[in-house]
Amino acid sequence: MSTDFQQARIALGARLRELRTEAGLTVRGLAAECGWAPSKISKLENGKQTATPADVEAWAAGVGRPESAAELKGRLAGLESTYRSWRRQLAGGHRGVQDALGAQHERTRVFRGFTASVVPGVFQTPEYARSVLSRYAELHGAARDVEAGVTSRLRRQEGLYVHGKKYRVLMGESALHARICSSSVLADQLDRLMSVNGLSTVELGIIPLSADVRIAAGDDFWIHDDRLVIAESWHAEMWLDSPEDVALYSKVWAALDAGAVRCRTAHQVIARARAALIRS
Known part of the structure:
Protein backbone atom coordinates (compact mmCIF):
# COMPACT_ATOMS: atom_id res chain seq x y z
CA MET A 1 0.00 0.00 0.00
CA THR A 82 -4.35 6.61 -6.35
CA TYR A 83 -5.22 3.17 -5.01
CA ARG A 84 -7.67 1.21 -7.17
CA SER A 85 -8.90 -2.06 -5.74
CA TRP A 86 -9.19 -4.78 -8.40
CA ARG A 87 -12.36 -6.03 -6.73
CA ARG A 88 -14.03 -2.65 -7.06
CA GLN A 89 -12.72 -1.97 -10.54
CA LEU A 90 -13.73 -5.36 -11.92
CA ALA A 91 -17.19 -5.09 -10.39
CA GLY A 92 -17.88 -2.76 -13.32
CA GLY A 93 -16.32 -5.12 -15.84
CA HIS A 94 -13.01 -5.47 -17.67
CA ARG A 95 -13.74 -2.96 -20.38
CA GLY A 96 -13.74 0.05 -18.06
CA VAL A 97 -10.40 -0.98 -16.56
CA GLN A 98 -8.81 -1.52 -19.97
CA ASP A 99 -10.27 1.69 -21.42
CA ALA A 100 -8.81 3.73 -18.54
CA LEU A 101 -5.39 2.28 -19.27
CA GLY A 102 -5.93 2.91 -22.96
CA ALA A 103 -6.52 6.61 -22.31
CA GLN A 104 -3.14 6.82 -20.57
CA HIS A 105 -1.47 4.96 -23.43
CA GLU A 106 -2.75 7.49 -25.94
CA ARG A 107 -1.18 10.32 -23.92
CA THR A 108 2.18 8.62 -23.39
CA ARG A 109 5.13 8.85 -25.75
CA VAL A 110 7.76 6.87 -23.85
CA PHE A 111 6.89 3.81 -21.79
CA ARG A 112 9.20 2.05 -19.38
CA GLY A 113 7.64 -1.17 -18.15
CA PHE A 114 8.49 -4.28 -16.18
CA THR A 115 6.64 -7.59 -15.91
CA ALA A 116 8.01 -10.48 -13.92
CA SER A 117 5.98 -13.50 -14.97
CA VAL A 118 3.54 -12.58 -17.74
CA VAL A 119 3.94 -11.20 -21.26
CA PRO A 120 2.88 -7.50 -21.20
CA GLY A 121 -0.59 -6.70 -22.50
CA VAL A 122 0.76 -4.49 -25.26
CA PHE A 123 2.45 -7.57 -26.80
CA GLN A 124 -0.27 -10.17 -26.11
CA THR A 125 -2.09 -12.26 -28.70
CA PRO A 126 -5.90 -12.37 -28.37
CA GLU A 127 -5.84 -15.93 -27.03
CA TYR A 128 -3.14 -15.19 -24.47
CA ALA A 129 -4.92 -12.01 -23.35
CA ARG A 130 -8.18 -13.94 -23.00
CA SER A 131 -6.49 -16.53 -20.81
CA VAL A 132 -4.78 -13.93 -18.61
CA LEU A 133 -7.92 -11.84 -18.08
CA SER A 134 -10.04 -14.94 -17.43
CA ARG A 135 -7.66 -16.20 -14.74
CA TYR A 136 -7.60 -12.88 -12.92
CA ALA A 137 -11.36 -12.49 -13.28
CA GLU A 138 -11.74 -15.89 -11.62
CA LEU A 139 -9.39 -14.83 -8.82
CA HIS A 140 -11.49 -11.76 -8.04
CA GLY A 141 -14.88 -13.34 -8.76
CA ALA A 142 -15.58 -10.95 -11.63
CA ALA A 143 -16.06 -12.88 -14.85
CA ARG A 144 -18.05 -10.18 -16.67
CA ASP A 145 -17.21 -8.97 -20.21
CA VAL A 146 -13.81 -10.66 -20.60
CA GLU A 147 -14.19 -10.39 -24.39
CA ALA A 148 -14.74 -6.62 -24.18
CA GLY A 149 -11.61 -6.39 -22.01
CA VAL A 150 -9.60 -8.37 -24.57
CA THR A 151 -10.78 -6.07 -27.39
CA SER A 152 -9.86 -2.95 -25.44
CA ARG A 153 -6.45 -4.36 -24.46
CA LEU A 154 -5.61 -5.26 -28.05
CA ARG A 155 -6.62 -1.78 -29.22
CA ARG A 156 -3.69 -0.37 -27.22
CA GLN A 157 -1.31 -2.29 -29.48
CA GLU A 158 -1.97 0.23 -32.23
CA GLY A 159 0.58 2.41 -30.42
CA LEU A 160 3.33 -0.03 -31.42
CA TYR A 161 3.03 1.29 -34.97
CA VAL A 162 2.83 5.00 -34.14
CA HIS A 163 5.91 7.03 -35.07
CA GLY A 164 7.36 8.81 -32.05
CA LYS A 165 6.21 6.32 -29.42
CA LYS A 166 8.77 4.15 -27.63
CA TYR A 167 8.15 1.00 -25.57
CA ARG A 168 11.13 0.19 -23.35
CA VAL A 169 9.94 -3.05 -21.80
CA LEU A 170 11.67 -5.42 -19.39
CA MET A 171 10.45 -8.99 -18.84
CA GLY A 172 11.59 -11.68 -16.48
CA GLU A 173 12.58 -14.88 -18.33
CA SER A 174 10.01 -16.78 -16.25
CA ALA A 175 7.27 -14.98 -18.22
CA LEU A 176 8.36 -16.96 -21.27
CA HIS A 177 7.61 -20.23 -19.51
CA ALA A 178 4.61 -19.47 -17.28
CA ARG A 179 1.73 -21.79 -18.29
CA ILE A 180 -1.06 -19.33 -17.63
CA CYS A 181 -2.48 -20.62 -20.90
CA SER A 182 -2.24 -23.77 -23.00
CA SER A 183 1.10 -24.70 -24.53
CA SER A 184 -0.18 -23.95 -28.05
CA VAL A 185 -1.35 -20.48 -27.03
CA LEU A 186 1.98 -19.84 -25.32
CA ALA A 187 3.84 -20.98 -28.45
CA ASP A 188 1.91 -18.49 -30.59
CA GLN A 189 2.55 -15.80 -27.96
CA LEU A 190 6.30 -16.39 -28.07
CA ASP A 191 6.21 -16.18 -31.86
CA ARG A 192 4.41 -12.86 -31.53
CA LEU A 193 6.98 -11.66 -29.01
CA MET A 194 9.83 -12.43 -31.39
CA SER A 195 8.10 -10.48 -34.16
CA VAL A 196 7.49 -7.32 -32.10
CA ASN A 197 11.09 -7.43 -30.87
CA GLY A 198 12.07 -6.19 -34.31
CA LEU A 199 9.80 -3.14 -34.34
CA SER A 200 11.47 0.27 -34.32
CA THR A 201 9.20 1.42 -31.47
CA VAL A 202 10.12 -1.49 -29.22
CA GLU A 203 13.18 -1.94 -27.02
CA LEU A 204 12.66 -5.31 -25.35
CA GLY A 205 14.90 -6.53 -22.56
CA ILE A 206 14.75 -10.04 -21.09
CA ILE A 207 16.16 -10.57 -17.60
CA PRO A 208 17.57 -14.13 -17.65
CA LEU A 209 17.02 -16.36 -14.64
CA SER A 210 20.80 -16.57 -14.30
CA ALA A 211 21.37 -12.81 -14.53
CA ASP A 212 23.26 -10.92 -11.86
CA VAL A 213 20.69 -8.39 -10.69
CA ARG A 214 21.01 -5.23 -8.62
CA ILE A 215 17.53 -5.55 -7.14
CA ALA A 216 15.04 -8.38 -6.72
CA ALA A 217 11.99 -8.30 -8.98
CA GLY A 218 8.81 -7.01 -7.38
CA ASP A 219 5.39 -5.97 -8.65
CA ASP A 220 4.77 -5.22 -12.32
CA PHE A 221 4.74 -1.53 -13.21
CA TRP A 222 4.66 0.96 -16.08
CA ILE A 223 6.19 4.44 -16.11
CA HIS A 224 4.32 6.78 -18.49
CA ASP A 225 6.78 9.42 -19.68
CA ASP A 226 7.98 10.98 -16.42
CA ARG A 227 4.53 11.88 -15.11
CA LEU A 228 2.79 8.70 -13.92
CA VAL A 229 3.53 5.22 -12.57
CA ILE A 230 0.89 2.49 -12.72
CA ALA A 231 1.93 -0.38 -10.46
CA GLU A 232 0.04 -3.63 -9.91
CA SER A 233 -0.31 -5.94 -6.95
CA TRP A 234 -2.62 -8.88 -6.34
CA HIS A 235 -5.31 -6.76 -4.73
CA ALA A 236 -4.98 -3.34 -6.30
CA GLU A 237 -3.56 -1.05 -8.93
CA MET A 238 -1.74 2.10 -7.82
CA TRP A 239 -1.60 5.28 -9.90
CA LEU A 240 1.29 7.35 -8.57
CA ASP A 241 2.12 10.78 -9.93
CA SER A 242 4.26 12.44 -7.28
CA PRO A 243 7.81 13.30 -8.46
CA GLU A 244 9.21 11.21 -5.59
CA ASP A 245 7.30 8.08 -6.64
CA VAL A 246 8.16 8.50 -10.32
CA ALA A 247 11.84 8.96 -9.40
CA LEU A 248 11.79 5.84 -7.22
CA TYR A 249 10.27 3.64 -9.90
CA SER A 250 12.66 5.09 -12.48
CA LYS A 251 15.53 4.04 -10.22
CA VAL A 252 14.04 0.55 -9.86
CA TRP A 253 13.60 0.26 -13.63
CA ALA A 254 17.22 1.25 -14.21
CA ALA A 255 18.43 -1.33 -11.68
CA LEU A 256 16.38 -4.08 -13.36
CA ASP A 257 17.51 -2.91 -16.78
CA ALA A 258 21.14 -3.48 -15.83
CA GLY A 259 20.52 -7.25 -15.77
CA ALA A 260 18.63 -7.44 -19.08
CA VAL A 261 19.75 -8.75 -22.46
CA ARG A 262 18.48 -7.28 -25.74
CA CYS A 263 18.30 -7.61 -29.51
CA ARG A 264 19.71 -10.88 -30.82
CA THR A 265 20.47 -12.23 -27.34
CA ALA A 266 16.91 -11.54 -26.19
CA HIS A 267 15.64 -13.22 -29.36
CA GLN A 268 17.73 -16.29 -28.55
CA VAL A 269 16.32 -16.49 -25.01
CA ILE A 270 12.77 -16.36 -26.41
CA ALA A 271 13.62 -18.93 -29.08
CA ARG A 272 14.97 -21.33 -26.45
CA ALA A 273 11.71 -21.04 -24.51
CA ARG A 274 9.80 -21.71 -27.74
CA ALA A 275 11.93 -24.78 -28.47
CA ALA A 276 11.37 -26.09 -24.95
CA LEU A 277 7.62 -26.03 -25.62
CA ILE A 278 8.07 -28.26 -28.65
CA ARG A 279 10.15 -30.74 -26.65
CA SER A 280 7.55 -30.84 -23.88
Missing part, protein backbone atom coordinates in the same frame (compact mmCIF):
# COMPACT_ATOMS: atom_id res chain seq x y z
CA SER A 2 1.38 3.39 -0.91
CA THR A 3 2.25 5.95 1.74
CA ASP A 4 0.16 8.56 -0.11
CA PHE A 5 -2.86 6.26 -0.05
CA GLN A 6 -2.48 5.50 3.64
CA GLN A 7 -2.18 9.18 4.48
CA ALA A 8 -5.34 9.90 2.48
CA ARG A 9 -7.17 7.08 4.25
CA ILE A 10 -6.10 8.44 7.65
CA ALA A 11 -7.29 11.92 6.63
CA LEU A 12 -10.67 10.51 5.62
CA GLY A 13 -10.85 8.68 8.94
CA ALA A 14 -10.16 11.90 10.82
CA ARG A 15 -13.03 13.60 8.99
CA LEU A 16 -15.36 10.70 9.82
CA ARG A 17 -14.39 10.97 13.50
CA GLU A 18 -15.00 14.71 13.41
CA LEU A 19 -18.52 14.19 12.09
CA ARG A 20 -19.23 11.59 14.77
CA THR A 21 -17.99 13.72 17.66
CA GLU A 22 -19.83 16.80 16.36
CA ALA A 23 -22.99 14.72 16.46
CA GLY A 24 -22.29 13.79 20.09
CA LEU A 25 -22.15 10.07 19.31
CA THR A 26 -19.88 7.47 20.85
CA VAL A 27 -18.32 4.71 18.76
CA ARG A 28 -20.95 2.29 20.04
CA GLY A 29 -23.70 4.80 19.46
CA LEU A 30 -22.83 5.31 15.80
CA ALA A 31 -22.31 1.58 15.33
CA ALA A 32 -25.86 1.03 16.55
CA GLU A 33 -27.17 3.71 14.16
CA CYS A 34 -25.41 2.08 11.21
CA GLY A 35 -26.01 -1.53 12.23
CA TRP A 36 -22.28 -2.25 12.35
CA ALA A 37 -19.88 -3.72 14.87
CA PRO A 38 -18.07 -1.01 16.90
CA SER A 39 -14.77 -2.36 15.54
CA LYS A 40 -15.72 -1.20 12.04
CA ILE A 41 -16.18 2.37 13.28
CA SER A 42 -12.75 2.27 14.90
CA LYS A 43 -11.05 0.83 11.83
CA LEU A 44 -12.56 3.45 9.53
CA GLU A 45 -11.67 6.32 11.84
CA ASN A 46 -8.09 5.12 12.30
CA GLY A 47 -7.40 4.49 8.63
CA LYS A 48 -7.23 0.72 9.07
CA GLN A 49 -10.03 -0.06 6.63
CA THR A 50 -11.05 1.48 3.32
CA ALA A 51 -14.58 2.86 3.29
CA THR A 52 -17.01 2.10 0.47
CA PRO A 53 -19.49 4.62 -0.99
CA ALA A 54 -22.24 2.78 0.92
CA ASP A 55 -20.21 3.11 4.14
CA VAL A 56 -19.88 6.89 3.88
CA GLU A 57 -23.57 7.26 3.01
CA ALA A 58 -24.49 5.26 6.11
CA TRP A 59 -22.06 7.32 8.20
CA ALA A 60 -23.53 10.61 6.98
CA ALA A 61 -27.05 9.41 7.73
CA GLY A 62 -26.00 7.98 11.11
CA VAL A 63 -24.56 11.30 12.32
CA GLY A 64 -27.61 13.19 11.09
CA ARG A 65 -25.69 14.91 8.29
CA PRO A 66 -26.91 13.24 5.06
CA GLU A 67 -25.72 16.26 3.05
CA SER A 68 -22.12 15.42 4.02
CA ALA A 69 -22.27 12.20 1.98
CA ALA A 70 -21.28 14.09 -1.19
CA GLU A 71 -18.18 15.52 0.50
CA LEU A 72 -17.18 12.12 1.87
CA LYS A 73 -17.66 10.45 -1.51
CA GLY A 74 -15.46 13.12 -3.06
CA ARG A 75 -12.72 12.37 -0.57
CA LEU A 76 -13.13 8.66 -1.25
CA ALA A 77 -12.93 9.20 -5.01
CA GLY A 78 -9.70 11.15 -4.57
CA LEU A 79 -8.28 8.32 -2.48
CA GLU A 80 -9.28 5.70 -5.07
CA SER A 81 -7.66 7.70 -7.87
Whole structure:
Protein backbone atom coordinates (compact mmCIF):
# COMPACT_ATOMS: atom_id res chain seq x y z
CA MET A 1 0.00 0.00 0.00
CA SER A 2 1.38 3.39 -0.91
CA THR A 3 2.25 5.95 1.74
CA ASP A 4 0.16 8.56 -0.11
CA PHE A 5 -2.86 6.26 -0.05
CA GLN A 6 -2.48 5.50 3.64
CA GLN A 7 -2.18 9.18 4.48
CA ALA A 8 -5.34 9.90 2.48
CA ARG A 9 -7.17 7.08 4.25
CA ILE A 10 -6.10 8.44 7.65
CA ALA A 11 -7.29 11.92 6.63
CA LEU A 12 -10.67 10.51 5.62
CA GLY A 13 -10.85 8.68 8.94
CA ALA A 14 -10.16 11.90 10.82
CA ARG A 15 -13.03 13.60 8.99
CA LEU A 16 -15.36 10.70 9.82
CA ARG A 17 -14.39 10.97 13.50
CA GLU A 18 -15.00 14.71 13.41
CA LEU A 19 -18.52 14.19 12.09
CA ARG A 20 -19.23 11.59 14.77
CA THR A 21 -17.99 13.72 17.66
CA GLU A 22 -19.83 16.80 16.36
CA ALA A 23 -22.99 14.72 16.46
CA GLY A 24 -22.29 13.79 20.09
CA LEU A 25 -22.15 10.07 19.31
CA THR A 26 -19.88 7.47 20.85
CA VAL A 27 -18.32 4.71 18.76
CA ARG A 28 -20.95 2.29 20.04
CA GLY A 29 -23.70 4.80 19.46
CA LEU A 30 -22.83 5.31 15.80
CA ALA A 31 -22.31 1.58 15.33
CA ALA A 32 -25.86 1.03 16.55
CA GLU A 33 -27.17 3.71 14.16
CA CYS A 34 -25.41 2.08 11.21
CA GLY A 35 -26.01 -1.53 12.23
CA TRP A 36 -22.28 -2.25 12.35
CA ALA A 37 -19.88 -3.72 14.87
CA PRO A 38 -18.07 -1.01 16.90
CA SER A 39 -14.77 -2.36 15.54
CA LYS A 40 -15.72 -1.20 12.04
CA ILE A 41 -16.18 2.37 13.28
CA SER A 42 -12.75 2.27 14.90
CA LYS A 43 -11.05 0.83 11.83
CA LEU A 44 -12.56 3.45 9.53
CA GLU A 45 -11.67 6.32 11.84
CA ASN A 46 -8.09 5.12 12.30
CA GLY A 47 -7.40 4.49 8.63
CA LYS A 48 -7.23 0.72 9.07
CA GLN A 49 -10.03 -0.06 6.63
CA THR A 50 -11.05 1.48 3.32
CA ALA A 51 -14.58 2.86 3.29
CA THR A 52 -17.01 2.10 0.47
CA PRO A 53 -19.49 4.62 -0.99
CA ALA A 54 -22.24 2.78 0.92
CA ASP A 55 -20.21 3.11 4.14
CA VAL A 56 -19.88 6.89 3.88
CA GLU A 57 -23.57 7.26 3.01
CA ALA A 58 -24.49 5.26 6.11
CA TRP A 59 -22.06 7.32 8.20
CA ALA A 60 -23.53 10.61 6.98
CA ALA A 61 -27.05 9.41 7.73
CA GLY A 62 -26.00 7.98 11.11
CA VAL A 63 -24.56 11.30 12.32
CA GLY A 64 -27.61 13.19 11.09
CA ARG A 65 -25.69 14.91 8.29
CA PRO A 66 -26.91 13.24 5.06
CA GLU A 67 -25.72 16.26 3.05
CA SER A 68 -22.12 15.42 4.02
CA ALA A 69 -22.27 12.20 1.98
CA ALA A 70 -21.28 14.09 -1.19
CA GLU A 71 -18.18 15.52 0.50
CA LEU A 72 -17.18 12.12 1.87
CA LYS A 73 -17.66 10.45 -1.51
CA GLY A 74 -15.46 13.12 -3.06
CA ARG A 75 -12.72 12.37 -0.57
CA LEU A 76 -13.13 8.66 -1.25
CA ALA A 77 -12.93 9.20 -5.01
CA GLY A 78 -9.70 11.15 -4.57
CA LEU A 79 -8.28 8.32 -2.48
CA GLU A 80 -9.28 5.70 -5.07
CA SER A 81 -7.66 7.70 -7.87
CA THR A 82 -4.35 6.61 -6.35
CA TYR A 83 -5.22 3.17 -5.01
CA ARG A 84 -7.67 1.21 -7.17
CA SER A 85 -8.90 -2.06 -5.74
CA TRP A 86 -9.19 -4.78 -8.40
CA ARG A 87 -12.36 -6.03 -6.73
CA ARG A 88 -14.03 -2.65 -7.06
CA GLN A 89 -12.72 -1.97 -10.54
CA LEU A 90 -13.73 -5.36 -11.92
CA ALA A 91 -17.19 -5.09 -10.39
CA GLY A 92 -17.88 -2.76 -13.32
CA GLY A 93 -16.32 -5.12 -15.84
CA HIS A 94 -13.01 -5.47 -17.67
CA ARG A 95 -13.74 -2.96 -20.38
CA GLY A 96 -13.74 0.05 -18.06
CA VAL A 97 -10.40 -0.98 -16.56
CA GLN A 98 -8.81 -1.52 -19.97
CA ASP A 99 -10.27 1.69 -21.42
CA ALA A 100 -8.81 3.73 -18.54
CA LEU A 101 -5.39 2.28 -19.27
CA GLY A 102 -5.93 2.91 -22.96
CA ALA A 103 -6.52 6.61 -22.31
CA GLN A 104 -3.14 6.82 -20.57
CA HIS A 105 -1.47 4.96 -23.43
CA GLU A 106 -2.75 7.49 -25.94
CA ARG A 107 -1.18 10.32 -23.92
CA THR A 108 2.18 8.62 -23.39
CA ARG A 109 5.13 8.85 -25.75
CA VAL A 110 7.76 6.87 -23.85
CA PHE A 111 6.89 3.81 -21.79
CA ARG A 112 9.20 2.05 -19.38
CA GLY A 113 7.64 -1.17 -18.15
CA PHE A 114 8.49 -4.28 -16.18
CA THR A 115 6.64 -7.59 -15.91
CA ALA A 116 8.01 -10.48 -13.92
CA SER A 117 5.98 -13.50 -14.97
CA VAL A 118 3.54 -12.58 -17.74
CA VAL A 119 3.94 -11.20 -21.26
CA PRO A 120 2.88 -7.50 -21.20
CA GLY A 121 -0.59 -6.70 -22.50
CA VAL A 122 0.76 -4.49 -25.26
CA PHE A 123 2.45 -7.57 -26.80
CA GLN A 124 -0.27 -10.17 -26.11
CA THR A 125 -2.09 -12.26 -28.70
CA PRO A 126 -5.90 -12.37 -28.37
CA GLU A 127 -5.84 -15.93 -27.03
CA TYR A 128 -3.14 -15.19 -24.47
CA ALA A 129 -4.92 -12.01 -23.35
CA ARG A 130 -8.18 -13.94 -23.00
CA SER A 131 -6.49 -16.53 -20.81
CA VAL A 132 -4.78 -13.93 -18.61
CA LEU A 133 -7.92 -11.84 -18.08
CA SER A 134 -10.04 -14.94 -17.43
CA ARG A 135 -7.66 -16.20 -14.74
CA TYR A 136 -7.60 -12.88 -12.92
CA ALA A 137 -11.36 -12.49 -13.28
CA GLU A 138 -11.74 -15.89 -11.62
CA LEU A 139 -9.39 -14.83 -8.82
CA HIS A 140 -11.49 -11.76 -8.04
CA GLY A 141 -14.88 -13.34 -8.76
CA ALA A 142 -15.58 -10.95 -11.63
CA ALA A 143 -16.06 -12.88 -14.85
CA ARG A 144 -18.05 -10.18 -16.67
CA ASP A 145 -17.21 -8.97 -20.21
CA VAL A 146 -13.81 -10.66 -20.60
CA GLU A 147 -14.19 -10.39 -24.39
CA ALA A 148 -14.74 -6.62 -24.18
CA GLY A 149 -11.61 -6.39 -22.01
CA VAL A 150 -9.60 -8.37 -24.57
CA THR A 151 -10.78 -6.07 -27.39
CA SER A 152 -9.86 -2.95 -25.44
CA ARG A 153 -6.45 -4.36 -24.46
CA LEU A 154 -5.61 -5.26 -28.05
CA ARG A 155 -6.62 -1.78 -29.22
CA ARG A 156 -3.69 -0.37 -27.22
CA GLN A 157 -1.31 -2.29 -29.48
CA GLU A 158 -1.97 0.23 -32.23
CA GLY A 159 0.58 2.41 -30.42
CA LEU A 160 3.33 -0.03 -31.42
CA TYR A 161 3.03 1.29 -34.97
CA VAL A 162 2.83 5.00 -34.14
CA HIS A 163 5.91 7.03 -35.07
CA GLY A 164 7.36 8.81 -32.05
CA LYS A 165 6.21 6.32 -29.42
CA LYS A 166 8.77 4.15 -27.63
CA TYR A 167 8.15 1.00 -25.57
CA ARG A 168 11.13 0.19 -23.35
CA VAL A 169 9.94 -3.05 -21.80
CA LEU A 170 11.67 -5.42 -19.39
CA MET A 171 10.45 -8.99 -18.84
CA GLY A 172 11.59 -11.68 -16.48
CA GLU A 173 12.58 -14.88 -18.33
CA SER A 174 10.01 -16.78 -16.25
CA ALA A 175 7.27 -14.98 -18.22
CA LEU A 176 8.36 -16.96 -21.27
CA HIS A 177 7.61 -20.23 -19.51
CA ALA A 178 4.61 -19.47 -17.28
CA ARG A 179 1.73 -21.79 -18.29
CA ILE A 180 -1.06 -19.33 -17.63
CA CYS A 181 -2.48 -20.62 -20.90
CA SER A 182 -2.24 -23.77 -23.00
CA SER A 183 1.10 -24.70 -24.53
CA SER A 184 -0.18 -23.95 -28.05
CA VAL A 185 -1.35 -20.48 -27.03
CA LEU A 186 1.98 -19.84 -25.32
CA ALA A 187 3.84 -20.98 -28.45
CA ASP A 188 1.91 -18.49 -30.59
CA GLN A 189 2.55 -15.80 -27.96
CA LEU A 190 6.30 -16.39 -28.07
CA ASP A 191 6.21 -16.18 -31.86
CA ARG A 192 4.41 -12.86 -31.53
CA LEU A 193 6.98 -11.66 -29.01
CA MET A 194 9.83 -12.43 -31.39
CA SER A 195 8.10 -10.48 -34.16
CA VAL A 196 7.49 -7.32 -32.10
CA ASN A 197 11.09 -7.43 -30.87
CA GLY A 198 12.07 -6.19 -34.31
CA LEU A 199 9.80 -3.14 -34.34
CA SER A 200 11.47 0.27 -34.32
CA THR A 201 9.20 1.42 -31.47
CA VAL A 202 10.12 -1.49 -29.22
CA GLU A 203 13.18 -1.94 -27.02
CA LEU A 204 12.66 -5.31 -25.35
CA GLY A 205 14.90 -6.53 -22.56
CA ILE A 206 14.75 -10.04 -21.09
CA ILE A 207 16.16 -10.57 -17.60
CA PRO A 208 17.57 -14.13 -17.65
CA LEU A 209 17.02 -16.36 -14.64
CA SER A 210 20.80 -16.57 -14.30
CA ALA A 211 21.37 -12.81 -14.53
CA ASP A 212 23.26 -10.92 -11.86
CA VAL A 213 20.69 -8.39 -10.69
CA ARG A 214 21.01 -5.23 -8.62
CA ILE A 215 17.53 -5.55 -7.14
CA ALA A 216 15.04 -8.38 -6.72
CA ALA A 217 11.99 -8.30 -8.98
CA GLY A 218 8.81 -7.01 -7.38
CA ASP A 219 5.39 -5.97 -8.65
CA ASP A 220 4.77 -5.22 -12.32
CA PHE A 221 4.74 -1.53 -13.21
CA TRP A 222 4.66 0.96 -16.08
CA ILE A 223 6.19 4.44 -16.11
CA HIS A 224 4.32 6.78 -18.49
CA ASP A 225 6.78 9.42 -19.68
CA ASP A 226 7.98 10.98 -16.42
CA ARG A 227 4.53 11.88 -15.11
CA LEU A 228 2.79 8.70 -13.92
CA VAL A 229 3.53 5.22 -12.57
CA ILE A 230 0.89 2.49 -12.72
CA ALA A 231 1.93 -0.38 -10.46
CA GLU A 232 0.04 -3.63 -9.91
CA SER A 233 -0.31 -5.94 -6.95
CA TRP A 234 -2.62 -8.88 -6.34
CA HIS A 235 -5.31 -6.76 -4.73
CA ALA A 236 -4.98 -3.34 -6.30
CA GLU A 237 -3.56 -1.05 -8.93
CA MET A 238 -1.74 2.10 -7.82
CA TRP A 239 -1.60 5.28 -9.90
CA LEU A 240 1.29 7.35 -8.57
CA ASP A 241 2.12 10.78 -9.93
CA SER A 242 4.26 12.44 -7.28
CA PRO A 243 7.81 13.30 -8.46
CA GLU A 244 9.21 11.21 -5.59
CA ASP A 245 7.30 8.08 -6.64
CA VAL A 246 8.16 8.50 -10.32
CA ALA A 247 11.84 8.96 -9.40
CA LEU A 248 11.79 5.84 -7.22
CA TYR A 249 10.27 3.64 -9.90
CA SER A 250 12.66 5.09 -12.48
CA LYS A 251 15.53 4.04 -10.22
CA VAL A 252 14.04 0.55 -9.86
CA TRP A 253 13.60 0.26 -13.63
CA ALA A 254 17.22 1.25 -14.21
CA ALA A 255 18.43 -1.33 -11.68
CA LEU A 256 16.38 -4.08 -13.36
CA ASP A 257 17.51 -2.91 -16.78
CA ALA A 258 21.14 -3.48 -15.83
CA GLY A 259 20.52 -7.25 -15.77
CA ALA A 260 18.63 -7.44 -19.08
CA VAL A 261 19.75 -8.75 -22.46
CA ARG A 262 18.48 -7.28 -25.74
CA CYS A 263 18.30 -7.61 -29.51
CA ARG A 264 19.71 -10.88 -30.82
CA THR A 265 20.47 -12.23 -27.34
CA ALA A 266 16.91 -11.54 -26.19
CA HIS A 267 15.64 -13.22 -29.36
CA GLN A 268 17.73 -16.29 -28.55
CA VAL A 269 16.32 -16.49 -25.01
CA ILE A 270 12.77 -16.36 -26.41
CA ALA A 271 13.62 -18.93 -29.08
CA ARG A 272 14.97 -21.33 -26.45
CA ALA A 273 11.71 -21.04 -24.51
CA ARG A 274 9.80 -21.71 -27.74
CA ALA A 275 11.93 -24.78 -28.47
CA ALA A 276 11.37 -26.09 -24.95
CA LEU A 277 7.62 -26.03 -25.62
CA ILE A 278 8.07 -28.26 -28.65
CA ARG A 279 10.15 -30.74 -26.65
CA SER A 280 7.55 -30.84 -23.88
